[in-house]
Amino acid sequence: MSSSRTVLIAAIALLVGFVAGMFSSGLDSSPPSKESARFHELQDAYQDKNTQFFKLARERDNLIGQVRVLEQMVDTLNAEIDEINAVAATAEEYREHFRLANITADLSDTRDRYPLYDIAVVRLNESGERELVPMQWGLLPSWWKPSKKTKSRKSFQRMTYNARSETIDTKPSYRHAFKRNRVLIPATQFYEHGFYFRLARSPLFAIAGLAEHWSDGTETVDSCTMVTTEANEMVGKVHPRKRMPVILDSEAACARWLNPELTQRGSLDELFVPYDDGLMDQIAEDAG
Ligand SMILES: *[C@@H]1O[C@H](CO)[C@@H](O)[C@H](O)[C@H]1NC(C)=O
C-alpha cells in the first residue's frame, strides 16, 4: 500500500514538473534577460537607420535629378563661347594695343581660359583711364543673393558667362551692366569644337564684355561676361548653335563700346554684327 502511494506521489510530482516546464519554456512568463532587451533596442535602432537610409537615398536621387536639369539648362542656354586664349601677348603688347594706363591683372598664364576662371579685362577707371584688371568669367550682378534656383554664386555664374546681344538691354542680369559697365575682353583666339579662330590682321583683339561688382560685406567679386551674336559662315559651320563672340577689332570700335555716354542700344547696335569671314583664320586644334 505504502509503495503504491509513493509511486502515485512520484507520478504527481513528475506531472507537476512537466507542466511547470511547459509553462516556463513555451509561454515564457519570466522577465526578459539583459541580452534580449539589448537585442530589441538594436533591432529598433536598425529599423530607424534603415528608414533614414531610404529617405536620404530618395533625397539624393532627387538632388541628382535637379542637378542634371540645371546642367542641361546651362548647356542649352549658355554654351555659345566658352573658351578663349590670349597666347603670346606680352604686357607691352596689351598696353600698346588697348592704350592702358595701368595693369593689375596677372598675365603669366592667359592660355585656355574657361568660365569661372579669372581673366584679364579692360575697364575705364573713375577718371576715364583704361586699366587691365582681373575678373571672374561669369557675371554676378550686385543684387545677386542665394535662392532656391541658384544656391551658390558659381551656379549663377555658370548661367551668365555669355550675354546674347539680342536681349542684352532687357535681361535683368545684363541690362544694368550694359548701360553702365561695358568692358573689353582681350583675346588672341577663341576655340570652338576642334578649331581656333584668329583675326587675320591683328593678333590681339577685344571681345565685347560687361562687368559687375558684387559684395556681401565680407567678400567682393568682380565678374564679367562675353557678348555673343550670330555666327558668320566660317564659325557657323562648326558651332552647333551658330553663335560667335562680338569682336571689336579697331580702336574706334573699342572706344565706342567703352564710351560711358552711350547708354542706348541703338547707338551700339552696329557693333553686334558677325565678324567678316574674310578677315578670319580657322586653325584645326591638331595643327596648333
Ligand atoms: C595701378 O592700380 C593699382 C590698383 O588700383 C594702384 O595701386 C597703382 O598705384 C596703379 N598704378 C599706376 C601706375 O597708376
Ligand SMILES: *[C@@H]1O[C@H](CO)[C@@H](O)[C@H](O)[C@H]1NC(C)=O
Ligand atoms: C585712373 O588710373 C590712372 C592710371 O593708373 C591713375 O593715375 C588715376 O589716379 C586713376 N583714377 C582713379 C580715380 O582711380
